[in-house]
Amino acid sequence: MSSYLRNPYKRFIILAATLLLLCGAEDTRGADVHPIGIVATEGLAVQxxxxxxxxxxxxxxxxxEIKIIKRRQGWLQILHEGEVGFIRDQAQFIKIIPKKMTDTAEKQSTQLNDQHGQVDIIESRQKHIRSEIEKGRQEVEAFRRKESDIIKRLNQVERALNVSRKRTAxxxxxIEKLDLRIAETTKSSEELIKRIQANEDYVAKRLTAMYKMNWLGKFQLLASADSMHEFIQRKAGLERILAHDEKIRRTLVKNQAELNKVLAEMETHKNRKSIRATEYKNQIRLMSQERSARENLLADIRSQKALELAAIDALTQAANELDRKINSLTAKINETARNKTNSRLPFSAHKGLLIRPVNGKITNLFGTYKNSKYNITNFRSGIDIQADIGDPVRCVFKxxxxxxxxxxxxGNMIIIDHGKNYYTVYAHLEETFKSKGDLVETGEVIATTGDxxxxxGAKLYFEVRHHGKPVNPVIWLKKG
Incomplete structure (x- = not known):
């Protein structure tokens, strides 16, 4: 298929230009000299x-009074009040008044019939071109809707991918916490098994001793005492031994019950881990599919000029929406509370002294820039800093x-209020560690870089704003 058919915009423009040329031809034709006719009868029918x-x-x-366009086999083609029609070419119906012409006019009159002989063809072509223009207009509208749908689809995939990342994390x-719990319960069970084993050994020895004592008889043990004092001592000692044996027995029973509980808990953790591991694999697969869909959409956008221009326009609209969002947020802040700061020096006193939000090279600067590929001039309200996915992003000021x-x-974005109408913006984040309303300190990690x-690709987009208006972030950051 030719580029003419593939590009609805170009096709629309060419058809419109052709129609204009044809209309111009009609205007030229209308300027020619026509014979004049006077209706000679009442109620002359025009067909x-x-x-x-x-x-x-x-x-x-x-x-x-009418204009005579041409003669055609006993009929006259006429023009009256902008309408073209046909009447009988008979003297009783119409009186033709010939115009006096110069030699040049006579020559034009000779060519008149030839020119008007093409009227039907031109009118037919006009009708066809108008139809093609309407089709072209519909194609352009459909193409615009397709562009809009692709940009919307990209945003939907971006959000779905972001949700998948968070769910995966x-x-x-x-799973890591379950592994720790399983390790803890395993250690507890091993310690319990050791205590149970020791108690079981002790109980086994005591049972042997009690068996022997039972064979001799408790009375024999007490009766062999040489005195009453020794008798009482033997009796008390025997009671202490029996009490200790009972304590060991109860401890053994308690340890066994605790071991059963720990083992059951460990089994629960293992089952839960197995379920989460399956979910994790499914989430990884889903995230891979969403990432692939995102890459395909981006490839389509980069390969088609109209889509890339639509994406640029969408980014411009997003920048305008960010302006409105910041203005909306700042309007809700109480002026008194906004101007309070715990820092000895306000944000305004740190111009050229702020830490970098992330380590990396500044790839795109603040201000007006020109897209050399499409010769488009635009404005960037912040800077892009190249970084790897997962690099820590730090708050530049409390x-x-x-x-x-x-x-x-x-994408994922954080806006921080630094007091006295100063704000910073951090965008394209992978993970965010702070929520709305959190207080943050200078240098504190608030997120990680992402795409x-x-x-x-992966980068950090960073802005500094004062009274809602963007200012050049570079002059606020430390050099080097």
Missing amino acids: SEPGRKGLLQKTLKKGT ALRDE GKVLFASWFKGY TGSMT
């Missing part, structure tokens, strides 16, 4: 076409978290 098949268009009063953490969630075009909402 849509010559012959019996012609339908009645209207009737003309006697004395009406949560399952991984839960403050309070205003926003910590997903934002279209920016959420990014069309160009």
Whole structure:
């Protein structure tokens, strides 16, 4: 298929231009010299076409002036009040008044019939082109809807992928905790088994001793005492031994019950871990599918100019939406509470002294930039810092978290209020460790870098704003 057919925009423009040229041709034709006719009878019928098949268009009063376009086999093609029709070419119906012409006009008149001989063809072409233009307009609208759907689909896939990442991380953490619990219960069970084994050995020895004592007889043991004092001592000693034996027996029973409980708990942990491990594998597979869908969409966008331009436009709209979001957030902050700060020096006193939010090279600067590929001029409200997925992102100055969630075009994003109308924005984050309302300190890790909402891979998008308006972040960061 040719590029003409593939590009609905180009096709639409070419058809429209052709129609304009044809309209221009009609205008030129209309400027030519036409003979004048005067209706000689009352109620002269004007038909849509010559012959019996012609339908009645209207009737003309006697004395009406008309223009004669051409003669055709006993019929006259006429023009009256912008309408073209046909009447009988008979003297009793119409009186033709020839115009005086110069030599040049006579030459034009000679060419007139030839030009108007093409009227039907031109009108037919006009009709066809108008139909093609309408089709082109519908194709353009369908193409625009497709562009919009693809950009929306990309955002949906981005959000689904972000949810999968969080779910995967949560399952991984839960599995690690279960492993720790299993290790703890295993250690407890081993210690209980050792205590039970020791108590069982003691009980076995005591049973042997008691058997022997029973064979001699308790009375024999007590009666062999040489004195009453020795008798009492033997009796007391025997009671202490029996009491200790009872204590050991109870401890043994308790340890066995505790061991059964620990083993049951360990089995529960193992079963739960098995379930979570299966969920984790399924989540990894789902995340892989969503990542593949995201890469395919990005590849489509990069390979088609119209889609890439639509993506650029979507990012511009997202930037405007971010402006509105920040203005909305700042409007809700009480002015008195906003101006309070626990720092000895406010944010404004740290120009050129702020720490870098992440280690990496600044790849895109703040301000107006030109897309050389499409010759488009745009404005970037922050900077892009190249970083690997998972690198720690630090708060550049202490403050309070205003926003910590997903934002279209920016992925996972955090906005921090530093007081006195100063704010910083951190976007395209992988994991966020802070929530709305949390207080954060200078240098504290608030997130990790990622590629959420990014069309160009892993990076950190960073902004500094004052009264809601973006300012150049580079002049606020430490150099080097």
